[in-house]
Amino acid sequence: MTSPVREPDARGFFGTFGGRYMPEVLMPALEELGKAFEEVRGNAAFQGELRTVMEEYSGRPTPLTACRRYAGAGEDFVLELKREDLNHTGAHKINNTLGQVMLAVRMGKTRIIAETGAGQHGVATATAAALFGLPCVVYMGVEDIRRQALNVERMKLLGAEVFPVDQGAGTLKDAVNEAMRDWVRNVGGTFYVLGSAVGPHPYPVMVRTFQSVIGIEAREQFTQRHGTLPDLLVACVGGGSNAAGLFHPFLDTSVQMVGIEAGGTGDDPGRHGSSLGLGSPGIFHGSLSYVLQNDDGQIVTAHSVSAGLDYPGVGPEHSQWKESGSVAYYRVSDGEALEATRGFTRDEGILPALEAAHALAWIFREREGLAGKKVLMCLSGRGDKDMETLLEGRV
Amino acid sequence: MDRLDRTFREPGKKLIIYLTAGYPSPGADEELAHCAIEAGADILELGFPFSDPVADGPLIQEASRVALENGMSLRGTLALAGRIRKRKDTPLILMGYVNPVYRMGYGTFSQRAADEGVDGIIVPDLPMEESGPLKGDLHRAGISLIPMAAPTTPPARVERLLSSGSGFLYLVSMTGLTGDAIASSADWKPVAASARDMGKLPVCLGFGIRHGRDAAEVVGDVNGVVVGSAVTRVIMEAGSPDAALRSVDELIRELASAVNSG
Numbered sequence: 001m002t003s004p005v006r007e008p009d010a011r012g013f014f015g016t017f018g019g020r021y022m023p024e025v026l027m028p029a030l031e032e033l034g035k036a037f038e039e040v041r042g043n044a045a046f047q048g049e050l051r052t053v054m055e056e057y058s059g060r061p062t063p064l065t066a067c068r069r070y071a072g073a074g075e076d077f078v079l080e081l082k083r084e085d086l087n088h089t090g091a092h093k094i095n096n097t098l099g100q101v102m103l104a105v106r107m108g109k110t111r112i113i114a115e116t117g118a119g120q121h122g123v124a125t126a127t128a129a130a131l132f133g134l135p136c137v138v139y140m141g142v143e144d145i146r147r148q149a150l151n152v153e154r155m156k157l158l159g160a161e162v163f164p165v166d167q168g169a170g171t172l173k174d175a176v177n178e179a180m181r182d183w184v185r186n187v188g189g190t191f192y193v194l195g196s197a198v199g200p201h202p203y204p205v206m207v208r209t210f211q212s213v214i215g216i217e218a219r220e221q222f223t224q225r226h227g228t229l230p231d232l233l234v235a236c237v238g239g240g241s242n243a244a245g246l247f248h249p250f251l252d253t254s255v256q257m258v259g260i261e262a263g264g265t266g267d268d269p270g271r272h273g274s275s276l277g278l279g280s281p282g283i284f285h286g287s288l289s290y291v292l293q294n295d296d297g298q299i300v301t302a303h304s305v306s307a308g309l310d311y312p313g314v315g316p317e318h319s320q321w322k323e324s325g326s327v328a329y330y331r332v333s334d335g336e337a338l339e340a341t342r343g344f345t346r347d348e349g350i351l352p353a354l355e356a357a358h359a360l361a362w363i364f365r366e367r368e369g370l371a372g373k374k375v376l377m378c379l380s381g382r383g384d385k386d387m388e389t390l391l392e393g394r395v
Numbered sequence: 396m397d398r399l400d401r402t403f404r405e406p407g408k409k410l411i412i413y414l415t416a417g418y419p420s421p422g423a424d425e426e427l428a429h430c431a432i433e434a435g436a437d438i439l440e441l442g443f444p445f446s447d448p449v450a451d452g453p454l455i456q457e458a459s460r461v462a463l464e465n466g467m468s469l470r471g472t473l474a475l476a477g478r479i480r481k482r483k484d485t486p487l488i489l490m491g492y493v494n495p496v497y498r499m500g501y502g503t504f505s506q507r508a509a510d511e512g513v514d515g516i517i518v519p520d521l522p523m524e525e526s527g528p529l530k531g532d533l534h535r536a537g538i539s540l541i542p543m544a545a546p547t548t549p550p551a552r553v554e555r556l557l558s559s560g561s562g563f564l565y566l567v568s569m570t571g572l573t574g575d576a577i578a579s580s581a582d583w584k585p586v587a588a589s590a591r592d593m594g595k596l597p598v599c600l601g602f603g604i605r606h607g608r609d610a611a612e613v614v615g616d617v618n619g620v621v622v623g624s625a626v627t628r629v630i631m632e633a634g635s636p637d638a639a640l641r642s643v644d645e646l647i648r649e650l651a652s653a654v655n656s657g
């Protein structure tokens with residue numbers, strides 16, 4: 001295990017992963033965004049304003065909840081949940097969108113665009129845009145529109161325009177493509193709020209920084225309650241933003257970290273979303289990172305029962321954590337995640353998002369090995385949005 | 396590379412025609428390529444398809460999708476270039492997204508491309524900052540990495556693009572996608588003018604040029620024009636392979652006559 005790179009270099013590389021692989025049209029805009037982000041990172045006024053909005057609008061800090069029954073937690077091992085599901089709009093996504101939309105306002109941008117998979121990032125972006133009075137367009141694949149109908153209506157209520165994307169499989173990757181195309185066309189006044197720690201530099205570091213509030217708070221809350229650091233961190237990994245937000249503030253410790261990818265319905269191409277577990281390095285959506293691809297370098301469609309993990313790429317910082325051995329990545333199947341959702345909801349009285357249920361399912365699978373350990377998991381969102389999928393019982 | 400330089404040293408404006416390899420079908424693509432050259436294309440640009448073409452509008456997206464369905468690949472595109480090269484001495488450039496090239500390996504790609512008689516490559520998602528490793532391998536193989544500029548590119552960056560690139564400067568006419576209509580605001584003109592003043596590479600304008608009239612309007616300010624989506628459209632709208640050949644021939648003759656009188 002080599003020690004992980006804590007921050008990317010000036011060109012956005014975490015070791016060998018990252019970079020800025022984008023059309024020339026967008027290069028000055030990415031440059032401008034990188035500068036603006038670096039500026040607000042150390043700007044006390046901006047950070048203070050962001051903290052106030054987080055507290056007074058989104059309900060931060062989110063609590064830690066100790067599990068009492070699930071998988072033997074409470075008796076055999078400690079399982080603390082960082083309750084990102086209790087954020088305004090029901091997921092960690094708003095930590096990032098409030099930060100980015102405030103940055104957009106500061107940069108004088110007048111229009112917000114975003115992609116969404118589960119609809120959580122779309123709702124969180126539409127919410128932040130409503131709060132700051134900016135028009136918002138959200139790109140969403142037609143398959144995701146079908147399985148996340150409630151979130152589509154929420155976005156519309158929030159005043160956003162939801163643009164259906166019917167290319168490809170009509171999921172998150174196609175929505176990102178279309179959002180990038182919009183940005184190419186409207187680069188002057190438009191701010192692209194990217195929803196995970198992926199994309200060209202500075203998005204991976206920017207999104208992770210805005211999400212680090214998860215790990216910073218959780219570290220303090222956990223040590224206050226237990227007088228010690230956790231033994232193990234667990235989070236689900238789609239693009240990797242909630243996981244990176246939890247993990248990064250612990251990189252200076254020896255706490256073990258585990259990221260859970262979508263195992264879908266099997267290991268064959270097209271059946272899962274395990275870029276780190278089953279993919280290989282490639283250049284996709286603006287950065288060099290692990291990706292699901294064939295021999296010709298074509299991106300392979302991902303699959304997951306959870307729309308938020310249904311993505312064939314992953315953030316470059318995770319690729320570097322995989323290579324350095326800082327984080328171990330495993331995968332959990334659709335079936336395991338659905339079963340964990342039902343079991344956990346009954347045991348703890350909390351309906352988790354299907355994405356987060358992947359992390360819960362891994363804990364269930366590993367429960368014997370966890371005996372005596374203290375585990376801290378990011379419960380990235382709530383599962384109301386998944387009711388239709390749960391009712392369909394589709395796998 | 397020599398073929399490209401030679402072409403631009405010859406007097407007159409140049410017409411660059413883009414075709415997607417594997418579209419509308421393997422075999423028909425090759426016939427279309429020969430047809431394009433015979434109708435007056437000075438340089439042929441062969442697109443190798445990619446699953447996620449973020450800089451392309453609906454026409455080239457659709458052509459790429461069909462090409463992939465037809466089994467086209469980067470390897471297949473290189474083989475197609477080689478077959479065209481056997482019969483024609485026209486400069487051939489490849490155009491496509493970086494991942495297939497990265498996946499094949501920059502060194503392997505460069506060697507194979509040289510073996511097949513390819514003269515240059517355009518990679519829209521490989522900006523100057525990330526192009527070093529590929530450029531090194533291409534240079535050793537004698538192939539140009541053709542730089543792209545846009546109306547948003549500041550003059551200092553245009554200068555760096557010109558000094559570090561080779562072949563010609565591909566100037567995108569607007570902040571848009573392939574197939575979008577060319578903007579009447581002509582934001583590209585100042586970039587073309589400063590590139591011309593710097594004088595290091597010929598400048599060719601692409602994106603949004605649909606017919607002879609468009610070409611005639613812009614060609615005075617540049618060394619050549621690139622036409623892709625308009626060609627793709629006539630292929631898509633043709634009812635049969637023969638009709639596609641006839642329409643492509645007609646469109647390219649119209650474009651060539653506009654470019655040559657420019």
Ligand SMILES: Cc1ncc(COP(=O)(O)O)c(C=O)c1O
Binds near residue numbers: 236239
């Ligand atoms: C609740 C929830 N968790 C996790 C994710 C996955 O994203 P990431 O890996 O960026 O945290 C999503 C994405 O939509 C989500 O909605």
